[in-house]
Amino acid sequence: MNIALYEGGKSSIAGHSDVLKLSSNENPLGPPPAAMTAIGRASGTVHRYPSTDHAELRAAIGQTYGLAAEQIICGVGSDEVLQFVCQAFAGEGDEIIYTEHGFSMYPILAHMAGATPVQVAESERVVSVDQILAAVSERTRIVMLANPANPTGTMLPDGELERLARGLPATVILVIDGAYAEYAEGYDGGASLVAELPNVLMTRTFSKVYGLGGLRIGWGYGAREVIEVLTRIRQPFNLSTVQLQAAQAAVEDRDWVPACTALNAEQRARLTAALRQLGAACDESHANFVLARFADEAEAGAVDLALQAEGILVRRVTGYGFPEGLRMTVGDAQQTGRLIAALTKWREGRA
Ligand SMILES: Cc1ncc(COP(=O)(O)O)c(C=O)c1O
Known part of the structure; x- marks a missing residue:
């Protein structure tokens, strides 16, 4: 309560x-018209269980974003992926750091996992890497931030995300929430950091630029060993055929x-x-x-x-x-x- x-x-x-x-x-x-067509098509197969491995959607995301499909996990909105991370890597006695004006789901998810949310100050409505690094303790398991951030719309200055990722102990997972990443020109959502650092995880969503908020589809991209852990606590049928096919059609529309x-x-x-x-x-x-x-x-x-x-x-x-x-x-x-x-x-x- x-x-x-x-x-x-x-x-x-x-x-x-x-x-x-x-x-x-x-x-x-x-949403893109192709997603609407896919929803109609998928409605003819709703008596069948959906795929459990999301292989086609992961392959399509991998193709569009230039990422390894086996390092992608799909969830019921990116919220579910964030939940997997908290559930898998934090619990009683652990701390999850988020920032002053951070997305309101972060402390909720921390509490859901039984962990303690720790709020750190921002600097003029921008996430402060120094404040985060100063707040890390031996109990810290996860740092969660959105870049661009909600509700400020601000981003970390160039190089700061990398300084944070490299400055955190290897035992702390940095979650870079990229719900709005597509809107930030020239930004990869943190994908290049994931490729280098096994303790960095990026989350993305179909709810914003793909216009599918009502369908609830998101995804995460991380080191293979992290994704393998998250997949073990994901329900096998978390995404319906309608969700999977709509998302696939949406991400395949490169325009x-x-x-x-x-x-x-x-x-x-x-x-x-x-x-x-x-x-x-x-x-x-x-x-x-x-x-x-x-x-x-x-x-x-x-x-x-x-x-x-x-x-x-x-x-x-x-x-x-x-x-x-x-x-x-x-x-x-x-x-x-x-x-x-x-x-x-x-x-x-x-x-
Ligand atoms: C920063 C941020 N992260 C995550 C989400 C969750 O998005 P979804 O669960 O629809 O993918 C939102 C939604 O508003 C958001 O603003």
């Missing part, structure tokens, strides 16, 4: 039928990620500029959302209400240490226009 309940983004507003949901970092374009990330980069720049012009502070985001910081909690609450009155849902992030913040998913051009118009209306109403 000490575990905080995870709070998802709201999806409805009483009295509004045309709700614009910008509260869960979903892809405004949805999808560049198209979606180009749209995102364009609209993210537009939203960031508009927010700054309206007086909200924003760090440069490397993901598909922007964290806007207003004067204080009261102002963030007022903006949230003003947006809801226009049928727009964004995310309050008080639980992440930002009572003054609102996290806004980047939509398509029309949606971003609607959001900026509503924000402008709020600002003018207040002026």
Whole structure:
């Protein structure tokens, strides 16, 4: 009962039928059409058990990302892969380090494994390698961080991820959560570090850029010996045929990620500029959302209400240490226009 309940983004507003949901970092374009076709095809075989080894999906991920298929594990969202890591490598008396504004599932997963979550400070909303290294004790088993991070959208500066990976004792697993990695131009999500260091594990998801959050598919990439441990605690049928085939079709569509990330980069720049012009502070985001910081909690609450009155849902992030913040998913051009118009209306109403 000490575990905080995870709070998802709201999806409805009483009295509004045309709700614009910008509260869960979903892809405004949805999934690639090939994934929808695969879902239809797979529905004809749902009386059969799915594959247990996920061989075809792992091969397809390996091909697209240039990774060894036998070092990939697939889960029910990347959340499940993160759960496997905690369950396999931490327990009573062990510590799992996460950072000040880190993803809210990390302490939940630590508690689920019976371990102690240890929160370390960030530096101006960016993960601090020095703070993490200083917090490592002989009880530390895992360090979890997202790069780009949620809800800040910030990334570790070049070279810092590697300094962290190389600075940790070999007995500590570094989990690099790459839920938003595709949105960060030129970034491999930590894959090259996994190739060199057996204690580094990268997680990725089909929920964001592939637009399949409702289907729940994610994956991890790590040293063979780590993946072999995780596979032993994975339920054999954790992913359905529908999930497997949709994900495979999505990852085989090589045009999808560049198209979606180009749209995102364009609209993210537009939203960031508009927010700054309206007086909200924003760090440069490397993901598909922007964290806007207003004067204080009261102002963030007022903006949230003003947006809801226009049928727009964004995310309050008080639980992440930002009572003054609102996290806004980047939509398509029309949606971003609607959001900026509503924000402008709020600002003018207040002026
Ligand atoms: C940083 C981060 N990691 C992991 C996840 C979990 O994603 P999923 O379980 O849908 O793959 C999310 C979802 O919002 C996230 O923001």
